[in-house]
Amino acid sequence: MLTHLPRPHRHDVLLAVVSVFLGIGLWAVGASSSPSRDLLPDWAVLVPLVVLGAMELLRRSAPRVTLAVGTIGVVADQFTVGSIATVLIFTDLMYAAVVYGKPATARRLPVTTGLITVAVTIATLVWLRTPQALLVGVLTGLVSFAPALTGATLRNHREAAEAARLRAEQTALLAEMDRTQAVTAERARMARELHDMVANHLSVIAIHSTAALSIDSPATSRDALGVIRENSVQGLAEMRRLIGLLRDAGAEREPGAVPTLDGLEALLKQARTNGAASGLDFVLRDERPPGPPPPAPVELAAYRIVQESLTNALKHAAPGTVTVRVRGSDDLIGVEVGSPYGERSGPRAPGSGAGLIGMRERAELLGGEFTAGRDGPLWRVRASLPAREKAVEA
Structure with a gap:
């Protein structure tokens, strides 16, 4: 099974070599923790030393195995003259x-070693009945409880740091998602605004230019060109205004005039001019009661x-009458x-369906409702x- 273990870390190899050589050096100069013990030959102290030193190579990859072997080794060391190096390896x-x-x-482990320390302290006090028995408990705590508590503290700090890093990454990810959603929403808003401002003028230009090309009449061509010029100028002005708003979005400037429902009469007046050649008339029925106007986003959407x-x-x-009711x-x-x-009959401008999508989006973003479809002899749009202004989440 050991063949599947990863290679030891270079720091662990260095630690094992230094620990073993330190223990051998102490044994060579006769420095031992309990020189009075003579149960085994002096050289027997090297056996647990070497075994625990070898366990240092596996301290990261097999910590439970190394601790079990280390516990047996440090107990075996108590039957020899003893080596402080073996005890230090066990603490590691x-x-x-x-x-x-x-x-x-x-x-x-911290709980277990703490209980063992308390138990050893009480047992030695009962057995020896001298204050020096407390030293046994202190040594037991230094060898077992202290390193376990130190390791637990370090591990908690590492886990807290890792959790903080993950939270920071999640926060950054959420911020990026919010930024992406904001950019997408802004692009959709710009697309709706551009479509609504320019599509009307371009549609009229397409209809009247087709009429001018298909009807061989100087008067018709002159009227169509007049309508084309008027809508071209207005469309160009709208484009310049939108480009100016986009270009100077970060600068301080006076806000542009936002269309309101009070401007519908002027809008229908223009529509009458543009639709006269197609046999269309336009009627406005404003049934709003007197009072303060709705919020600007609601009025703009309407x-x-x-x-x-x-x-x-x-x-x-x-051909017929187009009725606008408010x-x-x-x-x-x-x-x-x-x-x-x-x-x-006559010229028509192609459609893409983006207008209906934009109208529906405007209504839903404000928490409203939108329907469009055939209603008997009419095509009816309701919003x-x-x-x-109880806007929904985008």
Whole structure:
């Protein structure tokens, strides 16, 4: 089985060699712990010394085995003239058993050696009945309890340091996850904002440019080019504003104007101009009661949902009237856009579906509800947003 053990650590090899040579040197000069003992020849003291010295090579890889052999060796040493080097090696084996042994062993050894120390002290006091008997208990504690307690203290410090390191790594990992989620959420917000601000203008440009190319009429082409120019200028202004906000995000600057529901009339006025060629009309029904406006994020989300719904109507709605209804209460802000559903003649702009996804995300991020789908002859978009901005976790 020993062939499967790892190679001894170089410090353990050095410790074993130094300990054995120290013990041999002490024996050579006649220095022993109990010279009066003559049960065995003097050279017998070298046997437990060498055995315990060899155990030093296994103090990390097999601490329980080394402690068991060391205990037998230190007991055998008491039947010889004795070597202080053997006792010192045993204390190191006791220390290593606690530091490198299993957690259960590390917990039990300090308690066990403490009880043994107390028991030996009481037994020697009862037997010898002299104060010097306390020295036996002190020596027993120094040989067994003290190294076990030292090893337990060191092991606890190491485990506490390892736990602190793991907590620091977990904290760093959580911080990185939070940063990644924040970046992802910010990118999604920027994507929604960019889509809502620019898609309307680009859709109108696509529709009117197609009309100008397909209808051979100077008047139609002139009107289409006018609408294209107006939407190009507005789209470029929106892009510049967004780029400016992104570029100067870390600098102190006046915040840009945030669209509100009070600006819906101007939004529908522009939609009427853009949709006139497609036979579309736009009507606003503002049924909000008088009172303070909702929080800015809620009002911005409602405005963008209406804006994107109008963009989709310009791209896909059949000729007819597009109705925008806004309702409000102390708890909810509701917006509803109904546009004619059916086949449409003339130029159309392609859609990607990102608009519906963006509207749904805006509503859900604020804890609201969003639905979109066919409702009889209409395509209806509904959104209910909390008037008190109870945003959900992103």
